[in-house]
Every structure is written in C-alpha cells, then in structure tokens.
Amino acid sequence: MTANHKNASYRMLFLVATPKLTKKAVDLFNQSDVPVQYIFHAQGTASSEVMDMLGLDGVDKNILMSMMPKAFAGEMLTKLQKKLHLGMPNTGIAFTVIISGGSGHIVQLIDSLQPEVNRTLLERNDAGMAGSEYYMIMAIVNQGFSEEVMNAARPVGASGGTVFHSRRIGSAEAMKFWKISVQEEREVVMILARKDEKQAIMQAIGKSCGMQSEAQGMVLSLPVDGVVGLD
Numbered sequence: 001m002t003a004n005h006k007n008a009s010y011r012m013l014f015l016v017a018t019p020k021l022t023k024k025a026v027d028l029f030n031q032s033d034v035p036v037q038y039i040f041h042a043q044g045t046a047s048s049e050v051m052d053m054l055g056l057d058g059v060d061k062n063i064l065m066s067m068m069p070k071a072f073a074g075e076m077l078t079k080l081q082k083k084l085h086l087g088m089p090n091t092g093i094a095f096t097v098i099i100s101g102g103s104g105h106i107v108q109l110i111d112s113l114q115p116e117v118n119r120t121l122l123e124r125n126d127a128g129m130a131g132s133e134y135y136m137i138m139a140i141v142n143q144g145f146s147e148e149v150m151n152a153a154r155p156v157g158a159s160g161g162t163v164f165h166s167r168r169i170g171s172a173e174a175m176k177f178w179k180i181s182v183q184e185e186r187e188v189v190m191i192l193a194r195k196d197e198k199q200a201i202m203q204a205i206g207k208s209c210g211m212q213s214e215a216q217g218m219v220l221s222l223p224v225d226g227v228v229g230l231d
Contacts, residue, residue: 010099011073011225014136015064016042016162016190017092021084022062028083029066032076038065042164061092061162063190067099077228086229093229095192097136097222134224135198136190139205140166143185145215150189152208157197162190192224 015025022039029037040063068076073096080086080094087093137158139149146163153161166186193201202219209215 009070010067011070011096012099013066013068013073013076013094013096015080015092015094016061017064017084017086017094018090019060019062021092022064024084025064025080028079029064029076032079034066034068034076036067039063040065040164042162044160044162063162063164070096074226077226081228091229093192093227095134095136095224095227097224133195134227134230135193135195135221136224137193137198137201137205137219137221139189139191139209139217139219141187141189141209141215141217143187145209145217146187146189148215149205149209149217152204153191153201156200156204158191158193158201160191164188164190192227192230 015022017025026037026039042061042063044061077094077096084094085091137153139153141149143165146161150158150161164187166188191201198221202221205217205219209217210219211217
C-alpha cells in the first residue's frame with residue numbers, strides 16, 4: 001500500500017433492506033461505478049409486534065456491503081435515502097463504518113471514485129458525520145443461537161437485528177492450542193445501537209451467549225459515522 005493509500009480515509013457502507021430495494025441499490029451503485037459489492041442473504045429478528053408497528057410484511061433481508069472513500073460514502077448514503085425512501089415502513093437502513101484500508105488492487109479501484117468527489121462535498125460530509133451516536137454490534141455465535149442473542153439484547157435497548165450465516169475457517173491447530181472448540185457453522189447477529197445503549201447490550205449478550213456458554217459467542221462493536229433510515 002502506498003503512502004497515499006495509508007493516508008486515505010475509507011468507509012464500509014452497509015445497506016440492510018428488502019431484496020427488492022437491495023436490487024435498486026445495486027443498480028444505483030452500478031450507475032455510480034462502485035467497483036466492489038457483496039450481497040448476503042439474511043433474516044430480520046424484530047418481534048412480530050415491532051414488525052406490525054413498522055408495517056413490515058416479512059423478515060427476509062439482504063445485506064449489501066461495499067468499500068468506498070469517506071466523502072463518496074456520504075454521498076451514497078444521501079442517494080440511497082432519497083431513492084429507497086429509507087426510514088419509511090418496509091424499507092431498511094444504511095450506515096457506514098470506519099476502515100483503515102485494503103489490499104493494493106482493491107484500494108486502487110476504490111480510489112478511482114475519489115476524483116468525482118470535490119472538496120465542498122468532503123467538508124459537508126465531515127461536518128454531517130461527526131456527531132454520529134450509533135455503533136454496529138456484531139455477535140458471532142454457534143448456529144441456532146441467534147434468538148438467544150436477541151432475547152438478551154432486547155430488554156436492554158435493542159429493537160431488532162439482522163442475522164446471516166457464516167462458516168469458521170480458522171486454524172484447527174490454533175483452536176487446539178487455546179483449548180477451545182467452536183462449531184464451523186456460525187450465525188452473525190448485527191445490531192445497530194445508540195452509543196448510550198451499546199455497553200449494556202454487549203454485556204447482556206456476553207453474559208448470556210459468551211464463550212463459556214453453549215452459544216460460544218464473541219461480541220464486538222464498530223463505530224458508525226453515518227446512518228440513514230433511523231430517527
């Protein structure tokens with residue numbers, strides 16, 4: 001990675017939405033020449049009461065994820081909110097988290113977006129994102145324990161989450177060295193939480209679904225510096 005790349009500021013943009021809206025977002029990303037995109041199939045975890053309140057007719061979700069320069073990410077959040085009407089019933093949310101860089105070829109692709117973003121746009125996004133009060137909490141647990149995660153998180157502030165499946169690919173030798181045994185099939189529960197609720201949610205999940213429990217969970221959080229679709 002070159003010196004310019006080391007000093008660059010990048011964001012990972014996440015969109016959690018219905019499959020129909022995710023397709024529209026992909027079209028928007030393609031129109032904007034965003035070179036790297038990933039889609040995951042997921043499920044919402046909101047209770048039926050919350051689903052009714054929000055006017056949602058199902059829990060099938062997609063997660064669209066893409067890396068891009070900070071100022072470009074801020075512009076894409078604005079475009080997503082306008083085109084997908086995020087925040088309205090049966091839509092979704094979009095947010096960005098801070099990342100420090102990536103492999104050389106990927107960074108070169110992402111940096112190709114930067115010339116389209118002028119200094120005025122950069123300054124506007126810096127000002128708009130500085131006061132974000134949200135964190136992305138991720139709980140990685142054994143398969144079948146996502147509901148236990150949400151049962152622990154809801155009483156301390158989590159209104160809902162998104163679940164997607166993954167597979168552990170870590171070293172078997174390392175697992176033996178640390179004397180731990182974790183299922184290969186894992187579930188990832190992603191919860192967007194306010195800053196003042198983050199610690200309580202993480203502690204509740206850790207207490208109920210930590211490494212010493214059957215869930216064998218790991219919990220981490222990442223700061224969110226921009227979000228649309230939430231009040």
